[in-house]
Amino acid sequence: MFIKNGYAFLFLIISASLVSSGTACEEAEVDPIFSPQLYEKARLLHSLHSKEDPLLLPNAWDALSAKIFEQAGAKAIATTSAGMAAVFGYEDGKLPRDLLFLMVDRIVKSVSIPVTVDLEAGFGDTPDEICETVLGILKRGAVGINLEDADPKRPGHLFSVTEQTEKIKAIKSLTHKVNLPLFVNVRTDIFWLNLLSQEEQLPETLRRLQAYQEAGADGVFVPGLTNPDLISEVSRTIQLPLNLLAGPWIKDLAELKPLGVSRLTIGSSATRDYAGYLKTFAHQYLEGHYTLNPAISYLEFNALFENK
Numbered sequence: 001m002f003i004k005n006g007y008a009f010l011f012l013i014i015s016a017s018l019v020s021s022g023t024a025c026e027e028a029e030v031d032p033i034f035s036p037q038l039y040e041k042a043r044l045l046h047s048l049h050s051k052e053d054p055l056l057l058p059n060a061w062d063a064l065s066a067k068i069f070e071q072a073g074a075k076a077i078a079t080t081s082a083g084m085a086a087v088f089g090y091e092d093g094k095l096p097r098d099l100l101f102l103m104v105d106r107i108v109k110s111v112s113i114p115v116t117v118d119l120e121a122g123f124g125d126t127p128d129e130i131c132e133t134v135l136g137i138l139k140r141g142a143v144g145i146n147l148e149d150a151d152p153k154r155p156g157h158l159f160s161v162t163e164q165t166e167k168i169k170a171i172k173s174l175t176h177k178v179n180l181p182l183f184v185n186v187r188t189d190i191f192w193l194n195l196l197s198q199e200e201q202l203p204e205t206l207r208r209l210q211a212y213q214e215a216g217a218d219g220v221f222v223p224g225l226t227n228p229d230l231i232s233e234v235s236r237t238i239q240l241p242l243n244l245l246a247g248p249w250i251k252d253l254a255e256l257k258p259l260g261v262s263r264l265t266i267g268s269s270a271t272r273d274y275a276g277y278l279k280t281f282a283h284q285y286l287e288g289h290y291t292l293n294p295a296i297s298y299l300e301f302n303a304l305f306e307n308k
Helices: 036-047 063-071 081-087 097-110 127-139 161-178 198-215 228-237 253-259 269-286 298-303
Strands: 055-057 077-079 115-118 144-148 183-187 219-221 242-245 263-265
Touching: 036 183, 063 077, 063 097, 063 269, 077 081, 077 097, 081 097, 081 269, 097 115, 097 127, 127 144, 127 161, 144 161, 161 183, 161 198, 198 219, 198 228, 219 263, 228 242, 228 253
Parallel strands: 055 263, 077 115, 115 144, 144 183, 183 219, 219 242, 242 263
Antiparallel strands: none
């Protein structure tokens, strides 16, 4: 049991005696003791989601980008699956799980604010395998995840509602067992993949989000949803923080408040902007038209991680 006052170390000796009832999520050996500080960081991430003051959550792809976002004032950091995959030379969706763990470890250690991880479809085919992934990112200090319902093995198709809710329930079972309030943000890709007819998209999105909410999700993410009327309807219907993907459709962040949005992410856009800058720099330099004049001095750059 977590004892908030005094932070007794008894807090989480949670794991020594796990009662088995069938799944790896329930039988997992949780050997580390999660610190009271990590618990508070997880609670902070929950509290940052607000319709009155939407969380602007930048997506980092490595320790450097995470640190720069933190220094700019970010209250929390998300990761981008496409960005992290590119760092290691993979296309989006192909990053091996051990490299995911490696990068999450480096990002978490580089910042003091909460980190939530893009887990794509969970880096596993079953609830048991996904729980192993979740436990891995918990051990590395992340306090949130993003789980999508697009099936990577069947492009253009989603997992069934039953499949997805089983995963959510399994993850929540694990987080209850370790007594760490991981923020589970569940994404549906109806709008992002432009599935179904326009008339069917909203009803199916709401059906899925309702099921994810009942399964224990802490937030919902609907990338590709940009129509203000539809956004408002989702926000009114689903009693969970609503996450949207930023883009040209937002002209002023003040527009988010009346729509009921609680969280705004940028996906891989900053990574792609960074890549675009490097592309321009590479051409200019190799064509002899660039004068080296970095915006950040070597001393400032090197000092970013001087205490890490």
